[in-house]
Amino acid sequence: MLPPLDMLECPVCRSPLAAEGGTLRCGEGHAFDVARHGYVNLLGGGAAAGTADTAEMVTAREAFLGARHYEYIAEALAAAIAGAVRGSTAPRVLDVGAGSGYYLAAVLDRMPAAAGLALDISKYAARRAARVHPHASAVVCDAWDRLPVADCSASAVMSVFAPRNPAEFSRVLAKDGIVVTVTPTPRHLAELIDAIGLISVDDRKDERLETSLGEHFAREASRPLEAVMTLGHADVAALVGMGPSARHIVHAEREARIARLPDPVTVTASVNVAVWRRSQP
Numbered sequence: 001m002l003p004p005l006d007m008l009e010c011p012v013c014r015s016p017l018a019a020e021g022g023t024l025r026c027g028e029g030h031a032f033d034v035a036r037h038g039y040v041n042l043l044g045g046g047a048a049a050g051t052a053d054t055a056e057m058v059t060a061r062e063a064f065l066g067a068r069h070y071e072y073i074a075e076a077l078a079a080a081i082a083g084a085v086r087g088s089t090a091p092r093v094l095d096v097g098a099g100s101g102y103y104l105a106a107v108l109d110r111m112p113a114a115a116g117l118a119l120d121i122s123k124y125a126a127r128r129a130a131r132v133h134p135h136a137s138a139v140v141c142d143a144w145d146r147l148p149v150a151d152c153s154a155s156a157v158m159s160v161f162a163p164r165n166p167a168e169f170s171r172v173l174a175k176d177g178i179v180v181t182v183t184p185t186p187r188h189l190a191e192l193i194d195a196i197g198l199i200s201v202d203d204r205k206d207e208r209l210e211t212s213l214g215e216h217f218a219r220e221a222s223r224p225l226e227a228v229m230t231l232g233h234a235d236v237a238a239l240v241g242m243g244p245s246a247r248h249i250v251h252a253e254r255e256a257r258i259a260r261l262p263d264p265v266t267v268t269a270s271v272n273v274a275v276w277r278r279s280q281p
Ligand SMILES: C[S@@+](CC[C@H](N)C(=O)[O-])C[C@H]1O[C@@H](n2cnc3c(N)ncnc32)[C@H](O)[C@@H]1O
Pocket: 049, 051, 052, 053, 061, 096, 097, 098, 099, 100, 101, 102, 103, 119, 120, 121, 122, 125, 141, 142, 143, 144, 159, 160, 161, 162, 163, 243
């Protein structure tokens, strides 16, 4: 579906956008085509960041998430958002760094009156997210730039294992809106960090989250979630292939390291789901 147009702004001049056939256009004449795959590219001219997920990473992510290993995280996130969004009969949920849109779909399933907008710098991710749910749409943009999203237009902003831009979250969020974050703890995937050489989560991640979001938001709730997964080698390959380590360890070396693991292998998943509300409404 097309993104809710009142949520968007032109990335060039910040005017509202209107739909004309398969194109979004602002009053100044800047035009953005809706791609055949259903997403809109509003990347403000710049090239996609090197952090964009590749087609292979998105395929790996869909395979791993599709096997429901993180379903309880999606459910906790959806419950947190549904429970904390107030004051809107038609909530707008913005997922920044949405990937394939798996978590956004879980939220939209829980909130039938809501519309969801997935933002990601990867067109491969946006392609999947645009089709992930009947009430979801997707836009390609850079989370470190000004988002092509109107002021105060989101009831909730979600950030799941993804880049966070607190000043922009604050600008686009409705006055009574919430931010919900899912972040890994240092125990996340610990068994694979040494065995495969995955990038580890730094011990001060939570402190850094508090410092960066804390400038604009206060933590209202925090829910630790931890589970031990039993993963076959194909699951491990998908898990490694969807994460940042996929860029650093060449494919053949990854496969060799996975082959040396027990099959199946037990791996800990450990995250925090936190709800943040504006400190000064
Ligand atoms: C670890 S993945 C998480 C995806 C999704 N939230 C999930 O958990 O399934 C991080 C996502 O952020 C996107 N990303 C990386 N840099 C970005 C940027 N500068 N702006 C927007 N998205 C970005 C990647 O393309 C990728 O889809």
